[in-house]
Amino acid sequence: xxxxxxxxxxxxxxxxxxxxxxxxxxxxxxxxxxxxxxxxxxxxxxxxxxxxxxxxxxxxxxxxxxxxxxxxxxxxxxxxxxxxxxxxxxxxxxxxxxxxxxxxxxxxxxxxxxxxxxxxxxxxxxxxxxxxxxxxxxxxxxxxxxxxxxxxxxxxxxxxxxxxxxxxxxxxxxxxxxxxxxxxxxxxxxxxxxxxxxxxxxxxxxxxxxxxxxxxxxxxxxxxxxxxxxxxxxxxxxxxxxxxxxxxxxxxxxxxxxxxxxxxxxxxxxxxxxxxxxxxxxxxxxxxxxxxxxxxxxxxxxxxxxxxxxxxxxxxxxxxxxxxxxxxxxxxxxxxxxxxxxxxxxxxxxxxxxxxxxxxxxxxxxxxxxxxxxxxxx
Amino acid sequence: xxxxxxxxxxxxxxxxxxxxxxxxxxxxxxxxxxxxxxxxxxxxxxxxxxxxxxxxxxxxxxxxxxxxxxxxxxxxxxxxxxxxxxxxxxxxxxxxxxxxxxxxxxxxxxxxxxxxxxxxxxxxxxxxxxxxxxxxxxxxxxxxxxxxxxxxxxxxxxxxxxxxxxxxxxxxxxxxxxxxxxxxxxxxxxxxxxxxxxxxxxxxxxxxxxxxxxxxxxxxxxxxxxxxxxxxxxxxxxxxxxxxxxxxxxxxxxxxxxxxxxxxxxxxxxxxxxxxxxxxxxxxxxxxxxxxxxxxxxxxxxxxxxxxxxxxxxxxxxxxxxxxxxxxxxxxxxxxxxxxxxxxxxxxxxxxxxxxxxxxxxxxxxxxxxxxxxxxxxx
Numbered sequence: 001x002x003x004x005x006x007x008x009x010x011x012x013x014x015x016x017x018x019x020x021x022x023x024x025x026x027x028x029x030x031x032x033x034x035x036x037x038x039x040x041x042x043x044x045x046x047x048x049x050x051x052x053x054x055x056x057x058x059x060x061x062x063x064x065x066x067x068x069x070x071x072x073x074x075x076x077x078x079x080x081x082x083x084x085x086x087x088x089x090x091x092x093x094x095x096x097x098x099x100x101x102x103x104x105x106x107x108x109x110x111x112x113x114x115x116x117x118x119x120x121x122x123x124x125x126x127x128x129x130x131x132x133x134x135x136x137x138x139x140x141x142x143x144x145x146x147x148x149x150x151x152x153x154x155x156x157x158x159x160x161x162x163x164x165x166x167x168x169x170x171x172x173x174x175x176x177x178x179x180x181x182x183x184x185x186x187x188x189x190x191x192x193x194x195x196x197x198x199x200x201x202x203x204x205x206x207x208x209x210x211x212x213x214x215x216x217x218x219x220x221x222x223x224x225x226x227x228x229x230x231x232x233x234x235x236x237x238x239x240x241x242x243x244x245x246x247x248x249x250x251x252x253x254x255x256x257x258x259x260x261x262x263x264x265x266x267x268x269x270x271x272x273x274x275x276x277x278x279x280x281x282x283x284x285x286x287x288x289x290x291x292x293x294x295x296x297x298x299x300x301x302x303x304x305x306x307x308x309x310x311x312x313x314x315x316x317x318x319x320x321x322x323x324x325x326x327x328x329x330x331x332x333x334x335x336x337x338x339x340x341x342x343x344x345x346x347x348x349x350x351x352x353x354x355x356x357x358x359x360x361x362x363x364x365x366x367x368x369x370x371x372x373x374x375x376x377x378x
Numbered sequence: 379x380x381x382x383x384x385x386x387x388x389x390x391x392x393x394x395x396x397x398x399x400x401x402x403x404x405x406x407x408x409x410x411x412x413x414x415x416x417x418x419x420x421x422x423x424x425x426x427x428x429x430x431x432x433x434x435x436x437x438x439x440x441x442x443x444x445x446x447x448x449x450x451x452x453x454x455x456x457x458x459x460x461x462x463x464x465x466x467x468x469x470x471x472x473x474x475x476x477x478x479x480x481x482x483x484x485x486x487x488x489x490x491x492x493x494x495x496x497x498x499x500x501x502x503x504x505x506x507x508x509x510x511x512x513x514x515x516x517x518x519x520x521x522x523x524x525x526x527x528x529x530x531x532x533x534x535x536x537x538x539x540x541x542x543x544x545x546x547x548x549x550x551x552x553x554x555x556x557x558x559x560x561x562x563x564x565x566x567x568x569x570x571x572x573x574x575x576x577x578x579x580x581x582x583x584x585x586x587x588x589x590x591x592x593x594x595x596x597x598x599x600x601x602x603x604x605x606x607x608x609x610x611x612x613x614x615x616x617x618x619x620x621x622x623x624x625x626x627x628x629x630x631x632x633x634x635x636x637x638x639x640x641x642x643x644x645x646x647x648x649x650x651x652x653x654x655x656x657x658x659x660x661x662x663x664x665x666x667x668x669x670x671x672x673x674x675x676x677x678x679x680x681x682x683x684x685x686x687x688x689x690x691x692x693x694x695x696x697x698x699x700x701x702x703x704x705x706x707x708x709x710x711x712x713x714x715x716x717x718x719x720x721x722x723x724x725x726x727x728x729x730x731x732x733x734x735x736x737x738x739x740x741x742x743x744x745x746x747x748x749x750x751x752x753x754x755x756x757x
Binding site for chain 2 (some may be wrong): 035041044090095097105106107108110116214215217221222256269280
């Protein structure tokens, strides 16, 4: 326990954990809107495309400082977003190609600038590559402070513009008919995605940032239906992933923080996809299985009813083997289920024959009810 | 002679770049047309996991098994993405953005844990090192040939052969996959074959141009070509030409500025894309805005002609078919109406006496007006 406390009060670890928590909150909140507006991959595009901004900021300032880096990334990210929008609106290319073109060419420019800086033999250039995958160890308290203010601004903006954001996310056509300047707000929301990316650059880097925007939002969507709850839950999930990844990476030196945060976020998504009430895949699979069993049970019951009817004998003993061969499979479990319901009973039979079953009065009535319902449904 | 050319660094680098470009843009054309470009982004990232995994299992980086195993992870990415999207819990684009970062993160983590000293370096994997492609050679028919050149030639020939053999089927499946299915062509299998080749190309190009820049070669040349032409064959050809020119110019400018070669090659594809986006005669922004302005003029001309036609036999003819009426009735500005009247006079659609403000339709102008008003007589 003491070890854990001293571990958590460790100066460096605390920095990273705080930073990761802030990153999770901001990308959870801002990512929710991106995911709902089906612009999940815009974050991916902008994250890759902000690399030249990082390099340009370095070239202008001459050293690696948090604020210029973030500004550079924000400006170039916004230019990239605008370019994607221009290509989609004014050319015959679709969203995917526009994003792919901008992502790869901007990133190429970033790589070219990186190597250019590398050749300058500037002492301060060390570690610019870390923006590719992030480098938690290099985070300073002042960086965390900056991240805190940006998160505050982003969340404040979302609160102030909540109604407009909500309407635009679900029905931009309706928003336009209300007189809301949709394009302006869409540009603003896109710029805010760039803002979320800027916060995450130092921690998870440009390559994995897409996941931070998408994963918490997708996970939150599985549990709740209202936007209010979804945004809150996404912030919580983002924070959990961030803190989890940061702590895990601190346990052993040399573990990159970014990938661990992304893996934590992915695990949260998997758990949500499978176990969230109502939408969970596990419940759907169980319900489907139960449904199948019910259908099979009803089928067998009504078939036995028909056999009994054929013989004009409600107590006609039916050999299980015969029903098995009718279905081409063993129906022992179905028969057992029917018996448990009290719809059939096992009958005496000759030693050389297989087991026989007879419908009970209840089973007879149940079969009639099912058939009646079927007729009604037609 | 041949040997000295094949081991000339300049030649090898440009040749490898060109082959990567051609192989990528040939399969990329179909991805762009199927609106699945971002799948190549996802695949090219997650093959890192394949490379790491196969490296652990075999300890060898040069066997063909290595290529295939790593490419399989690329295809696995697509399978996972599609099945995630099929649950209807997640949008398709969100599914892409969930699957590949996860696989990529695992790959980075594995490298972190196990291979700190081995030479799978994440930065190199992301950025590639085409500048060294001529160093690693092997014997072929008694000649020393760079391995990367052999590898990329095989992949390029493979891609060309696939597209050549299944050209009609691919075309049909791309533009009308419903019809292709009815005709019994199994568009799904073709699609996965295409994706497998894309993944294979990405893996082969990996050490040359890196995971992210290969996306530039897969998407950008076809996207640029798509802005120039409507024909699939032309799109493939133009994409390949752009890939070649980008390699050539990219290498030249990279040497000049002493920066990343593969980065510069990818950047040049972006330059060509920008040129096509701006200047394409059919779909370029400039041609578009020019056509837009022209259409505006034609619409205004038609409005004027129809106005004159309506009032030709009117009792108010003198008031309606006069210059002042254009401002008061059609609500045009003075400058605007003067301009359009001039345009119509130039095109011989109306006549006007020099000293009066009365406008008269010519026979040609009358035909224009009737074409709009009575389209059924002119179709």
